[in-house]
Amino acid sequence: MFDNxxxxxxxxxxxxxxxxxxxxxxxxxxxDRHQFKNLEAAARDRFMMIxxxxxxxxxxxxVTTFVAANWFAWSRDVKFIMMMSLFIFVSITGFYTWxxxxxGKSEGKSEGKKQRRSNRILGEALLILAALIxxxxxxxxxxxFNITGSMTQLFLAWGFGVSFMAxxxxxxxxxxxxxxxxxxxxxxxxxxLWNSSLSADxxxxxxxxRHMPLISWLLFVPLAYSCRSRWIFFFAAxxxxxxxxFNLNPLPLQNFSNMAPWVASFALALPPALFWSYDDLLFPxxxxxxxxxxxxxxxxxxxxxxxxxLSFRWTWQGLAFNSFTSRNNGLMxxxxxxLGILSGLAVLQWLFLLRQTNNPPRREVVFNxxxxxxxxxxxxxxxxxxxxxxxxxxxxxxIFSVLLVVLSWGFxxxxxxxxxxxxxxxxxxxxxxxxxxxxLEYNTDLLFRSMVFVMCGSILISTGLxxxxxxxxxxxxxxxxxxxxxx
Numbered sequence: 001m002f003d004n005x006x007x008x009x010x011x012x013x014x015x016x017x018x019x020x021x022x023x024x025x026x027x028x029x030x031x032d033r034h035q036f037k038n039l040e041a042a043a044r045d046r047f048m049m050i051x052x053x054x055x056x057x058x059x060x061x062x063v064t065t066f067v068a069a070n071w072f073a074w075s076r077d078v079k080f081i082m083m084m085s086l087f088i089f090v091s092i093t094g095f096y097t098w099x100x101x102x103x104g105k106s107e108g109k110s111e112g113k114k115q116r117r118s119n120r121i122l123g124e125a126l127l128i129l130a131a132l133i134x135x136x137x138x139x140x141x142x143x144x145f146n147i148t149g150s151m152t153q154l155f156l157a158w159g160f161g162v163s164f165m166a167x168x169x170x171x172x173x174x175x176x177x178x179x180x181x182x183x184x185x186x187x188x189x190x191x192x193l194w195n196s197s198l199s200a201d202x203x204x205x206x207x208x209x210r211h212m213p214l215i216s217w218l219l220f221v222p223l224a225y226s227c228r229s230r231w232i233f234f235f236a237a238x239x240x241x242x243x244x245x246f247n248l249n250p251l252p253l254q255n256f257s258n259m260a261p262w263v264a265s266f267a268l269a270l271p272p273a274l275f276w277s278y279d280d281l282l283f284p285x286x287x288x289x290x291x292x293x294x295x296x297x298x299x300x301x302x303x304x305x306x307x308x309x310l311s312f313r314w315t316w317q318g319l320a321f322n323s324f325t326s327r328n329n330g331l332m333x334x335x336x337x338x339l340g341i342l343s344g345l346a347v348l349q350w351l352f353l354l355r356q357t358n359n360p361p362r363r364e365v366v367f368n369x370x371x372x373x374x375x376x377x378x379x380x381x382x383x384x385x386x387x388x389x390x391x392x393x394x395x396x397x398x399i400f401s402v403l404l405v406v407l408s409w410g411f412x413x414x415x416x417x418x419x420x421x422x423x424x425x426x427x428x429x430x431x432x433x434x435x436x437x438x439x440l441e442y443n444t445d446l447l448f449r450s451m452v453f454v455m456c457g458s459i460l461i462s463t464g465l466x467x468x469x470x471x472x473x474x475x476x477x478x479x480x481x482x483x484x485x486x487x
Contacts (some may be wrong), residue, residue, distance in 0.1 A: 098123025
């Protein structure tokens with residue numbers, strides 16, 4: 001878009017100069033200011049990248065065709081040497097292109113920056129290609145040496161190998177690719193684990209799938225620091241929560257003989273407890289808070305999801321999934337190690353959090369540590385009482401509906417105090433979702449449903465318009481007062 005603006009500006013400036021609107025010196029000043037002379041260099045670099053990409057694609061297709069034509073005629077040693085040589089060549093070429101030093105002093109600063117940026121993009125693309133070749137090598141080596149394995153083992157080994165590359169190079173793209181590959185291996189392995197019997201053969205992939213919550217937290221959170229990437233931290237947190245819930249399967253709440261009554265409470269409370277108490281300063285080599293705001297946002301999102309799920313009646317009755325859960329005794333009984341280690345980590349984080357009493361973050365204007373601890377107490381105690389002591393049924397649904405209202409009201413208050421649109425609209429949408437869900441859960445007639453939809457729509461429109469007027473009015477008044485103080 002910037003190049004297009006420069007091109008349009010150069011064209012218009014030339015027309016102004018030819019029509020006498022501006023002089024030649026003024027045109028030269030505009031050309032120097034907006035660097036018209038770099039447009040040709042940018043176009044040259046762009047077409048060079050297109051030529052390199054197209055030629056590289058044709059080279060890869062040619063090499064692939066040549067290998068496919070002679071694959072069965074070559075010996076096993078030749079195949080192994082060729083594939084490893086290709087991986088090493090692409091990796092080394094990508095690495096040295098990616099970290100190529102600055103250009104010579106004769107070149108301009110802008111041209112040197114563009115050249116370095118082009119080299120880094122090309123080198124990163126080659127490193128990603130090397131990561132893909134690594135997976136092909138793993139698959140082909142298994143075929144060459146007659147190593148039997150499943151898709152789970154392939155993608156997990158591939159993902160762990162790409163994780164090592166991401167740690168070594170601190171590349172965001174390789175880190176995200178590693179998470180995607182490990183997730184593919186996890187989901188395929190989880191399906192195999194659900195469909196297999198308890199007497200099935202054990203291997204490292206099954207063990208990795210069962211302990212994936214612990215592996216995802218300990219493997220990818222440090223990788224986020226190595227790459228300084230919030231996206232990697234977000235994907236690592238999402239992968240941790242999803243694998244924990246699918247491995248433990250805490251809903252619906254029912255006191256099965258194969259699962260201790262506290263497992264569901266820990267499974268639901270552990271993610272928000274870890275996220276809220278997370279502090280970057282826990283790492284000895286980190287002296288800045290890079291991911292703590294994101295972790296606290298994820299904690300509040302986790303609270304909303306837990307409260308919303310536990311506000312339904314079916315989660316307390318447990319009639320829909322009895323047969324499904326009873327078939328997976330092995331899946332339910334094993335991940336106690338994960339819960340123990342992660343719970344110990346959460347306790348250490350909370351002890352560190354309680355020591356940090358000075359300079360609370362902005363988020364604690366409304367959601368302070370006491371309120372979060374109260375939320376966690378309800379998540380731990382109420383499901384445990386339901387499973388271990390006495391069925392509470394609709395009372396549990398009512399309690400967590402009230403907690404969802406409190407959470408929504410906290411979002412609204414935060415949005416009003418900080419003029420934060422995301423918090424305000426998040427709270428309003430949570431309240432609306434709660435009302436509509438309770439209406440649809442119970443058998444209500446169409447007239448009542450229409451009244452509820454009209455009421456929710458009217459409240460959303462009126463409160464939204466009022467909030468936007470309040471925000472814009474506050475900003476305009478603050479700017480006017482600032483101008484008066486300057487005068």
